[in-house]
Amino acid sequence: MTTITRDAWERLERLRAAGCQEVPVLIPPGLAEAVYAYIDRLTRTLVEPEAEPYGRDDLMAVAAVRYCLGRASYIVGDCCDWLVDTWPLLRPSAQTVIRRDVEEAFQHDALGMDIDRQQWERVRRLWE
Numbered sequence: 001m002t003t004i005t006r007d008a009w010e011r012l013e014r015l016r017a018a019g020c021q022e023v024p025v026l027i028p029p030g031l032a033e034a035v036y037a038y039i040d041r042l043t044r045t046l047v048e049p050e051a052e053p054y055g056r057d058d059l060m061a062v063a064a065v066r067y068c069l070g071r072a073s074y075i076v077g078d079c080c081d082w083l084v085d086t087w088p089l090l091r092p093s094a095q096t097v098i099r100r101d102v103e104e105a106f107q108h109d110a111l112g113m114d115i116d117r118q119q120w121e122r123v124r125r126l127w128e
Helices: 006-017 032-047 056-068 074-089 092-107 114-124
Strands: none
Touching (some): 006 074, 056 074, 056 092, 074 114, 092 114
8 A cells, every 4th residue: 555645735736726636656557446435435534533523424524514505694604614625525425415415405496595695606706
């Protein structure tokens, strides 16, 4: 098993956060996703060893978003701020569920008041 230094990991994370789709190191084709998955696991280990900070399979992240969708409350802005910051740390499966739930809320115009809709539009830009 190959290990990655914390410095290299931090550089890769900065590039990934900036939207870089290619890893600027020499790796065989098709391994980029494996590298990203490894970085995701490493991130979870560095945050809190042997813990799942957002619940089993990031269920609490999904539950928080579902709670906030359609609300007309300060919680929408707080949830959207948190989600934008946390998005890169969430499992792809949780991202898929959240993306689907948010898109369905847009289709049914079930996003709360206009100010709440603006917050969800900011979240939507994570995958558009």
